[in-house]
Amino acid sequence: IILAAGEGTRxxxxxSKVLHTLLxxxxxxxxxxxxxEAGAAKxxxxxxxxxxxxxxKIQEENVSFKTQEIGEGIPYGTGYAVSLALEEIADDDTVLILTGDIPLITGKTLKSFVDYHKxxxxxxxxxxxxxxxPTGYGRVVKDEQGNMLKIVEHKDCSEEELEIKEFNSGIMALQGKALKDSISKLDTDNEQGELYLTDIFEILRExxxxxxxxxxxxVEEVYGIxxxxxxxxxxxxxxRRVNEKFMIDGVVMEDPERTFIEPGVEIGRDTYIGSGVRIFGKTKIGESCEIFGDSFIKDSILDDEVVIKSSYIIESEIGEGTDVGPFSHLRPNSKLGKHVHIGDFVEIKKSTVGDGTKAGHLAYLGDVDLGENINISCGVIFANYDGKNKARTKVGSGSxxxxxxxxxxxxxxxxxAYIAAGSTITKAVKKGELAIExxxxxxxxxxxDKRKKNGKL
Structure with a gap:
Protein backbone atom coordinates (compact mmCIF):
# COMPACT_ATOMS: atom_id res chain seq x y z
CA ILE A 1 0.00 0.00 0.00
CA ILE A 2 1.48 3.35 -1.07
CA LEU A 3 0.06 6.43 0.63
CA ALA A 4 0.01 9.26 -1.92
CA ALA A 5 -3.05 11.40 -1.18
CA GLY A 6 -1.27 14.30 0.54
CA GLU A 7 -1.47 17.62 -1.26
CA GLY A 8 1.98 18.70 -0.09
CA THR A 9 1.16 22.35 0.60
CA ARG A 10 4.76 23.04 1.68
CA SER A 16 0.86 16.85 -6.53
CA LYS A 17 3.80 16.31 -4.19
CA VAL A 18 4.50 12.73 -5.23
CA LEU A 19 4.59 13.73 -8.91
CA HIS A 20 7.57 16.04 -8.46
CA THR A 21 10.66 14.57 -10.09
CA LEU A 22 14.22 13.60 -9.27
CA LEU A 23 16.38 13.09 -12.36
CA GLU A 37 11.90 -5.03 -6.58
CA ALA A 38 11.16 -6.12 -3.01
CA GLY A 39 8.67 -8.66 -4.34
CA ALA A 40 5.26 -7.02 -3.96
CA ALA A 41 2.70 -9.04 -5.94
CA LYS A 42 0.37 -6.06 -6.24
CA LYS A 57 1.57 8.72 -15.04
CA ILE A 58 1.48 5.17 -13.66
CA GLN A 59 0.62 2.52 -16.23
CA GLU A 60 2.29 -0.50 -14.61
CA GLU A 61 0.50 -3.82 -14.22
CA ASN A 62 -0.76 -5.01 -10.83
CA VAL A 63 -1.39 -1.45 -9.64
CA SER A 64 -4.80 -0.28 -8.44
CA PHE A 65 -6.01 3.01 -7.01
CA LYS A 66 -8.25 4.00 -4.11
CA THR A 67 -9.47 7.55 -3.48
CA GLN A 68 -9.18 9.14 -0.05
CA GLU A 69 -12.07 11.59 0.11
CA ILE A 70 -12.03 14.61 2.39
CA GLY A 71 -14.88 16.58 3.89
CA GLU A 72 -17.33 16.74 6.75
CA GLY A 73 -18.00 13.41 8.39
CA ILE A 74 -15.05 11.69 6.71
CA PRO A 75 -12.17 10.56 8.96
CA TYR A 76 -8.70 11.99 8.51
CA GLY A 77 -5.32 10.38 8.95
CA THR A 78 -3.11 7.55 7.74
CA GLY A 79 -5.24 4.96 9.51
CA TYR A 80 -8.27 5.89 7.42
CA ALA A 81 -6.15 5.99 4.25
CA VAL A 82 -4.90 2.43 4.77
CA SER A 83 -8.40 1.19 5.62
CA LEU A 84 -9.45 1.99 2.04
CA ALA A 85 -7.27 -0.88 0.80
CA LEU A 86 -8.45 -3.55 3.25
CA GLU A 87 -10.73 -5.23 0.71
CA GLU A 88 -7.62 -6.04 -1.34
CA ILE A 89 -5.96 -7.86 1.56
CA ALA A 90 -6.20 -11.54 2.55
CA ASP A 91 -5.66 -12.62 6.16
CA ASP A 92 -2.43 -14.43 5.36
CA ASP A 93 -0.97 -11.64 3.21
CA THR A 94 2.14 -9.76 4.23
CA VAL A 95 1.26 -6.10 3.77
CA LEU A 96 4.01 -3.54 3.14
CA ILE A 97 2.96 0.06 3.80
CA LEU A 98 4.94 2.86 2.15
CA THR A 99 4.59 6.59 1.58
CA GLY A 100 4.93 8.13 -1.86
CA ASP A 101 7.35 10.85 -0.75
CA ILE A 102 10.39 8.70 0.16
CA PRO A 103 12.01 8.24 -3.27
CA LEU A 104 15.42 7.26 -1.88
CA ILE A 105 14.23 3.95 -0.42
CA THR A 106 15.73 0.97 -2.24
CA GLY A 107 14.21 -2.34 -3.19
CA LYS A 108 17.14 -4.10 -1.51
CA THR A 109 16.35 -2.48 1.84
CA LEU A 110 12.62 -3.21 1.54
CA LYS A 111 13.29 -6.86 0.72
CA SER A 112 15.58 -7.21 3.75
CA PHE A 113 12.90 -5.53 5.86
CA VAL A 114 10.12 -7.87 4.71
CA ASP A 115 12.38 -10.92 5.11
CA TYR A 116 13.20 -9.83 8.67
CA HIS A 117 9.48 -9.38 9.42
CA LYS A 118 8.74 -12.91 8.20
CA PRO A 134 14.19 13.99 14.54
CA THR A 135 11.86 17.02 14.75
CA GLY A 136 8.59 16.26 13.00
CA TYR A 137 9.00 12.48 13.11
CA GLY A 138 7.09 10.03 15.29
CA ARG A 139 9.30 8.60 18.06
CA VAL A 140 9.74 4.87 18.65
CA VAL A 141 9.23 4.23 22.36
CA LYS A 142 10.86 1.07 23.80
CA ASP A 143 11.14 -0.56 27.21
CA GLU A 144 14.41 -1.14 29.06
CA GLN A 145 14.96 -4.42 27.21
CA GLY A 146 14.64 -2.67 23.85
CA ASN A 147 11.20 -4.04 23.08
CA MET A 148 8.97 -1.69 21.15
CA LEU A 149 6.04 -0.30 23.10
CA LYS A 150 4.48 2.25 20.77
CA ILE A 151 5.00 5.05 18.26
CA VAL A 152 4.19 8.58 19.41
CA GLU A 153 3.71 11.33 16.83
CA HIS A 154 5.88 14.40 17.38
CA LYS A 155 3.01 16.70 18.39
CA ASP A 156 1.86 14.19 21.01
CA CYS A 157 5.30 13.52 22.54
CA SER A 158 6.14 14.23 26.16
CA GLU A 159 9.37 16.08 26.98
CA GLU A 160 11.04 12.73 27.69
CA GLU A 161 9.83 11.20 24.41
CA LEU A 162 11.11 14.19 22.43
CA GLU A 163 14.65 13.19 23.49
CA ILE A 164 14.37 9.86 21.62
CA LYS A 165 16.51 9.77 18.45
CA GLU A 166 14.98 6.65 16.87
CA PHE A 167 12.05 7.58 14.66
CA ASN A 168 9.34 5.96 12.58
CA SER A 169 10.13 6.06 8.86
CA GLY A 170 6.50 5.49 7.90
CA ILE A 171 7.38 2.09 6.40
CA MET A 172 5.64 -0.88 8.00
CA ALA A 173 5.07 -4.57 7.40
CA LEU A 174 2.03 -6.30 8.87
CA GLN A 175 0.18 -9.57 8.76
CA GLY A 176 -3.05 -9.05 6.82
CA LYS A 177 -5.39 -10.24 9.57
CA ALA A 178 -3.59 -8.22 12.25
CA LEU A 179 -3.86 -5.08 10.14
CA LYS A 180 -7.57 -5.53 9.52
CA ASP A 181 -8.34 -6.35 13.15
CA SER A 182 -6.34 -3.48 14.65
CA ILE A 183 -7.28 -0.74 12.21
CA SER A 184 -10.92 -1.07 13.23
CA LYS A 185 -9.91 -0.18 16.82
CA LEU A 186 -8.24 3.15 16.04
CA ASP A 187 -9.63 6.35 17.55
CA THR A 188 -9.03 10.10 17.15
CA ASP A 189 -7.91 10.78 20.72
CA ASN A 190 -4.78 12.76 19.80
CA GLU A 191 -3.57 16.31 19.14
CA GLN A 192 -4.53 16.18 15.46
CA GLY A 193 -7.88 14.47 15.90
CA GLU A 194 -6.91 11.91 13.24
CA LEU A 195 -6.79 8.14 12.90
CA TYR A 196 -3.08 7.45 13.36
CA LEU A 197 -1.93 4.26 11.67
CA THR A 198 0.98 4.14 14.11
CA ASP A 199 -1.42 3.50 17.02
CA ILE A 200 -1.96 -0.05 15.78
CA PHE A 201 1.42 -1.07 17.23
CA GLU A 202 0.31 -0.26 20.77
CA ILE A 203 -3.02 -2.01 20.14
CA LEU A 204 -1.29 -5.16 18.87
CA ARG A 205 1.26 -5.16 21.72
CA GLU A 206 -1.47 -4.91 24.34
CA VAL A 219 18.99 7.42 7.16
CA GLU A 220 19.07 8.92 3.65
CA GLU A 221 16.85 6.10 2.43
CA VAL A 222 13.91 7.32 4.50
CA TYR A 223 14.42 10.99 3.75
CA GLY A 224 10.91 12.43 3.35
CA ILE A 225 10.28 15.20 0.82
CA ARG A 240 25.42 10.61 -6.51
CA ARG A 241 24.11 7.04 -6.24
CA VAL A 242 23.47 6.71 -9.96
CA ASN A 243 26.75 8.27 -11.05
CA GLU A 244 28.84 6.27 -8.58
CA LYS A 245 27.42 3.05 -9.99
CA PHE A 246 28.25 4.09 -13.56
CA MET A 247 31.82 5.01 -12.61
CA ILE A 248 32.30 1.72 -10.76
CA ASP A 249 31.14 0.00 -13.96
CA GLY A 250 33.76 1.81 -16.07
CA VAL A 251 32.18 5.08 -17.20
CA VAL A 252 34.33 8.23 -17.02
CA MET A 253 32.70 11.43 -15.72
CA GLU A 254 34.30 14.86 -15.91
CA ASP A 255 32.22 16.24 -13.03
CA PRO A 256 29.75 13.80 -11.42
CA GLU A 257 28.11 16.58 -9.43
CA ARG A 258 27.04 18.29 -12.67
CA THR A 259 26.02 15.16 -14.57
CA PHE A 260 22.34 14.17 -14.60
CA ILE A 261 21.52 10.59 -15.61
CA GLU A 262 18.14 8.97 -15.00
CA PRO A 263 18.15 5.51 -13.39
CA GLY A 264 17.53 2.93 -16.09
CA VAL A 265 19.89 4.48 -18.65
CA GLU A 266 22.57 2.08 -19.96
CA ILE A 267 26.14 3.27 -20.66
CA GLY A 268 29.07 1.14 -21.84
CA ARG A 269 32.53 1.16 -20.31
CA ASP A 270 35.18 3.71 -21.29
CA THR A 271 32.50 6.17 -22.36
CA TYR A 272 33.28 9.75 -21.35
CA ILE A 273 30.49 11.96 -19.97
CA GLY A 274 31.24 15.69 -19.80
CA SER A 275 30.04 18.26 -17.31
CA GLY A 276 26.41 19.35 -17.60
CA VAL A 277 25.28 16.36 -19.66
CA ARG A 278 21.69 15.16 -19.16
CA ILE A 279 20.68 11.63 -20.18
CA PHE A 280 17.13 10.43 -19.62
CA GLY A 281 14.55 7.76 -20.46
CA LYS A 282 15.37 4.47 -22.15
CA THR A 283 18.68 5.67 -23.56
CA LYS A 284 21.39 3.10 -24.36
CA ILE A 285 24.94 4.30 -25.01
CA GLY A 286 27.69 1.99 -26.22
CA GLU A 287 31.35 1.73 -25.28
CA SER A 288 34.08 4.34 -25.85
CA CYS A 289 31.66 7.15 -26.69
CA GLU A 290 32.31 10.81 -25.88
CA ILE A 291 29.41 12.98 -24.72
CA PHE A 292 30.57 16.55 -24.23
CA GLY A 293 29.22 19.40 -22.11
CA ASP A 294 25.55 20.33 -21.87
CA SER A 295 24.33 17.66 -24.30
CA PHE A 296 20.78 16.39 -23.74
CA ILE A 297 19.92 12.80 -24.72
CA LYS A 298 16.55 11.13 -24.22
CA ASP A 299 15.14 7.74 -25.29
CA SER A 300 17.93 7.24 -27.84
CA ILE A 301 20.39 4.53 -28.88
CA LEU A 302 24.06 5.34 -29.48
CA ASP A 303 26.39 2.64 -30.78
CA ASP A 304 30.10 2.41 -29.87
CA GLU A 305 32.53 5.31 -30.41
CA VAL A 306 29.87 7.94 -31.02
CA VAL A 307 30.83 11.56 -30.28
CA ILE A 308 28.19 14.12 -29.23
CA LYS A 309 29.20 17.75 -28.74
CA SER A 310 26.74 20.03 -26.93
CA SER A 311 23.70 18.77 -28.84
CA TYR A 312 20.11 17.57 -28.33
CA ILE A 313 19.33 13.95 -29.23
CA ILE A 314 15.68 12.92 -28.84
CA GLU A 315 14.22 9.47 -29.68
CA SER A 316 16.91 8.82 -32.28
CA GLU A 317 19.50 6.20 -33.24
CA ILE A 318 23.16 6.90 -34.00
CA GLY A 319 25.52 4.39 -35.60
CA GLU A 320 29.07 3.45 -34.69
CA GLY A 321 31.75 6.10 -35.12
CA THR A 322 29.33 8.92 -35.92
CA ASP A 323 29.87 12.43 -34.56
CA VAL A 324 27.25 15.11 -33.95
CA GLY A 325 27.61 18.80 -33.10
CA PRO A 326 28.32 21.18 -31.62
CA PHE A 327 24.85 22.69 -31.30
CA SER A 328 22.89 20.28 -33.46
CA HIS A 329 19.44 18.81 -32.84
CA LEU A 330 18.20 15.31 -33.67
CA ARG A 331 14.43 15.29 -33.33
CA PRO A 332 12.34 12.11 -32.92
CA ASN A 333 12.61 9.25 -35.42
CA SER A 334 15.99 10.24 -36.81
CA LYS A 335 18.46 7.48 -37.64
CA LEU A 336 22.11 8.06 -38.48
CA GLY A 337 24.29 5.32 -39.93
CA LYS A 338 27.94 4.56 -39.24
CA HIS A 339 30.70 7.18 -39.51
CA VAL A 340 28.26 9.97 -40.32
CA HIS A 341 29.39 13.55 -39.69
CA ILE A 342 26.79 16.03 -38.47
CA GLY A 343 28.47 19.35 -37.71
CA ASP A 344 27.28 22.53 -36.07
CA PHE A 345 23.76 23.93 -36.25
CA VAL A 346 22.23 21.03 -38.16
CA GLU A 347 18.64 19.99 -37.41
CA ILE A 348 17.44 16.52 -38.38
CA LYS A 349 13.83 15.43 -38.09
CA LYS A 350 12.26 12.07 -38.94
CA SER A 351 15.07 11.26 -41.36
CA THR A 352 17.55 8.50 -42.16
CA VAL A 353 21.17 9.27 -42.96
CA GLY A 354 23.31 6.58 -44.59
CA ASP A 355 26.85 5.53 -43.67
CA GLY A 356 29.56 8.08 -44.36
CA THR A 357 27.22 10.95 -45.22
CA LYS A 358 28.23 14.44 -44.09
CA ALA A 359 26.28 17.58 -43.22
CA GLY A 360 28.91 19.93 -41.87
CA HIS A 361 26.93 22.99 -40.85
CA LEU A 362 23.78 25.07 -41.00
CA ALA A 363 21.36 22.63 -42.62
CA TYR A 364 17.82 21.36 -42.10
CA LEU A 365 17.17 17.70 -42.89
CA GLY A 366 13.44 17.13 -42.46
CA ASP A 367 11.58 14.03 -43.73
CA VAL A 368 14.48 12.96 -45.94
CA ASP A 369 16.09 9.59 -46.66
CA LEU A 370 19.77 10.07 -47.46
CA GLY A 371 21.91 7.30 -48.90
CA GLU A 372 25.59 6.69 -48.21
CA ASN A 373 28.55 9.04 -48.72
CA ILE A 374 26.47 12.10 -49.58
CA ASN A 375 27.77 15.63 -49.03
CA ILE A 376 25.26 18.14 -47.68
CA SER A 377 26.82 21.59 -47.98
CA CYS A 378 26.27 24.68 -45.85
CA GLY A 379 22.80 26.21 -45.86
CA VAL A 380 20.95 23.28 -47.47
CA ILE A 381 17.23 23.11 -46.70
CA PHE A 382 14.96 20.14 -47.34
CA ALA A 383 11.61 21.94 -47.56
CA ASN A 384 9.07 19.36 -46.40
CA TYR A 385 5.91 21.33 -45.55
CA ASP A 386 3.38 23.01 -47.87
CA GLY A 387 1.36 24.59 -45.10
CA LYS A 388 -0.94 21.60 -44.66
CA ASN A 389 0.89 18.36 -45.41
CA LYS A 390 4.45 17.09 -45.10
CA ALA A 391 6.20 15.15 -47.85
CA ARG A 392 9.45 13.18 -48.07
CA THR A 393 12.58 13.48 -50.18
CA LYS A 394 14.99 10.74 -51.21
CA VAL A 395 18.64 11.32 -52.11
CA GLY A 396 20.75 8.51 -53.60
CA SER A 397 24.22 7.50 -52.46
CA GLY A 398 27.24 9.46 -53.64
CA SER A 399 25.30 12.64 -54.41
CA ALA A 417 23.68 13.44 -58.83
CA TYR A 418 24.97 16.96 -58.24
CA ILE A 419 22.87 19.93 -57.15
CA ALA A 420 24.46 23.29 -57.93
CA ALA A 421 24.82 25.84 -55.15
CA GLY A 422 21.92 28.24 -54.80
CA SER A 423 19.44 26.05 -56.68
CA THR A 424 15.82 25.42 -55.73
CA ILE A 425 15.00 21.89 -56.86
CA THR A 426 11.37 20.89 -57.39
CA LYS A 427 11.75 18.10 -59.96
CA ALA A 428 13.40 14.68 -59.96
CA VAL A 429 17.12 14.49 -60.74
CA LYS A 430 18.41 11.38 -62.51
CA LYS A 431 21.60 9.45 -61.76
CA GLY A 432 24.74 11.35 -62.66
CA GLU A 433 22.92 14.57 -63.63
CA LEU A 434 23.83 18.10 -62.58
CA ALA A 435 20.75 20.07 -61.57
CA ILE A 436 21.05 23.86 -61.64
CA GLU A 437 18.23 26.33 -61.17
CA ASP A 449 29.73 55.55 -60.62
CA LYS A 450 26.41 56.55 -62.13
CA ARG A 451 24.60 56.15 -58.78
CA LYS A 452 27.24 58.18 -56.99
CA LYS A 453 27.03 60.95 -59.61
CA ASN A 454 23.27 61.17 -59.14
CA GLY A 455 23.68 61.30 -55.34
CA LYS A 456 22.00 57.97 -54.80
CA LEU A 457 25.05 56.33 -53.24
Missing part, protein backbone atom coordinates in the same frame (compact mmCIF):
# COMPACT_ATOMS: atom_id res chain seq x y z
CA UNK A 11 5.88 22.29 -1.89
CA UNK A 12 4.16 25.54 -2.94
CA UNK A 13 3.06 23.96 -6.20
CA UNK A 14 -0.06 23.16 -8.19
CA UNK A 15 1.49 19.77 -8.89
CA UNK A 24 13.29 13.27 -14.58
CA UNK A 25 11.44 10.52 -12.68
CA UNK A 26 8.54 11.06 -10.26
CA UNK A 27 8.96 10.40 -6.55
CA UNK A 28 6.18 7.84 -6.50
CA UNK A 29 7.74 5.96 -9.43
CA UNK A 30 10.88 5.40 -7.37
CA UNK A 31 8.79 4.10 -4.47
CA UNK A 32 6.74 1.84 -6.76
CA UNK A 33 9.88 0.43 -8.39
CA UNK A 34 11.37 -0.33 -4.96
CA UNK A 35 8.16 -2.09 -3.92
CA UNK A 36 8.19 -4.26 -7.04
CA UNK A 43 0.41 -2.40 -5.27
CA UNK A 44 -2.52 -0.30 -4.08
CA UNK A 45 -2.02 3.45 -4.32
CA UNK A 46 -4.11 5.64 -2.01
CA UNK A 47 -4.76 8.83 -3.97
CA UNK A 48 -6.65 12.04 -3.31
CA UNK A 49 -7.45 14.89 -5.67
CA UNK A 50 -4.40 13.78 -7.63
CA UNK A 51 -5.86 10.40 -8.67
CA UNK A 52 -6.38 11.28 -12.35
CA UNK A 53 -2.81 12.57 -12.65
CA UNK A 54 -1.43 9.48 -10.90
CA UNK A 55 -3.37 7.13 -13.17
CA UNK A 56 -2.04 9.01 -16.19
CA UNK A 119 11.79 -14.57 9.78
CA UNK A 120 10.91 -13.20 13.23
CA UNK A 121 7.26 -14.17 12.74
CA UNK A 122 6.16 -10.67 13.71
CA UNK A 123 2.59 -9.60 13.13
CA UNK A 124 3.81 -6.00 12.75
CA UNK A 125 7.23 -4.49 12.10
CA UNK A 126 8.23 -0.86 11.62
CA UNK A 127 11.33 0.30 9.76
CA UNK A 128 13.22 2.85 11.85
CA UNK A 129 16.31 5.02 11.72
CA UNK A 130 18.12 7.41 14.04
CA UNK A 131 18.94 11.06 13.47
CA UNK A 132 20.36 13.77 15.70
CA UNK A 133 17.35 16.04 15.20
CA UNK A 207 -3.17 -7.90 22.70
CA UNK A 208 0.04 -9.92 23.05
CA UNK A 209 1.17 -9.75 19.45
CA UNK A 210 4.82 -10.00 18.43
CA UNK A 211 5.81 -6.55 17.17
CA UNK A 212 9.32 -5.53 16.21
CA UNK A 213 11.52 -2.81 14.73
CA UNK A 214 14.03 -2.93 11.88
CA UNK A 215 16.72 -0.25 12.31
CA UNK A 216 18.61 0.80 9.18
CA UNK A 217 21.99 2.57 9.13
CA UNK A 218 21.44 4.74 6.05
CA UNK A 226 8.07 18.08 1.93
CA UNK A 227 9.58 21.11 0.18
CA UNK A 228 11.41 22.02 -3.00
CA UNK A 229 14.56 22.49 -0.92
CA UNK A 230 14.33 18.91 0.34
CA UNK A 231 13.56 17.77 -3.21
CA UNK A 232 16.80 19.34 -4.46
CA UNK A 233 18.77 17.73 -1.62
CA UNK A 234 17.25 14.33 -2.41
CA UNK A 235 18.08 14.72 -6.09
CA UNK A 236 21.73 15.31 -5.18
CA UNK A 237 21.73 12.05 -3.24
CA UNK A 238 20.04 10.16 -6.08
CA UNK A 239 22.43 11.66 -8.62
CA UNK A 400 26.46 16.18 -53.73
CA UNK A 401 24.11 18.94 -52.57
CA UNK A 402 25.69 22.39 -53.04
CA UNK A 403 25.53 25.28 -50.61
CA UNK A 404 22.29 27.20 -50.10
CA UNK A 405 20.25 24.70 -52.12
CA UNK A 406 16.56 24.19 -51.42
CA UNK A 407 15.12 20.74 -52.11
CA UNK A 408 11.32 20.98 -52.22
CA UNK A 409 9.48 17.76 -51.31
CA UNK A 410 8.25 15.47 -52.67
CA UNK A 411 11.40 14.98 -54.69
CA UNK A 412 13.84 12.20 -55.62
CA UNK A 413 17.49 12.75 -56.39
CA UNK A 414 19.13 9.60 -57.73
CA UNK A 415 22.64 8.29 -57.08
CA UNK A 416 25.72 10.39 -57.87
CA UNK A 438 19.23 30.01 -60.95
CA UNK A 439 18.35 33.35 -62.47
CA UNK A 440 20.77 34.60 -65.14
CA UNK A 441 23.54 36.75 -63.67
CA UNK A 442 23.92 40.25 -65.16
CA UNK A 443 26.94 42.52 -64.49
CA UNK A 444 26.12 46.19 -65.27
CA UNK A 445 29.26 48.22 -66.00
CA UNK A 446 29.47 51.75 -64.58
CA UNK A 447 26.44 51.30 -62.34
CA UNK A 448 28.19 52.39 -59.13
Missing amino acids: MKSKK NKTMISYVLDASV NVIIAGKNRAFLEE DYKSIATVLTATIED EGGNISTFLIDD NSKLQLAEAEKIMK FIGSNANIVAPCEIEEE RGTQANIAGWV
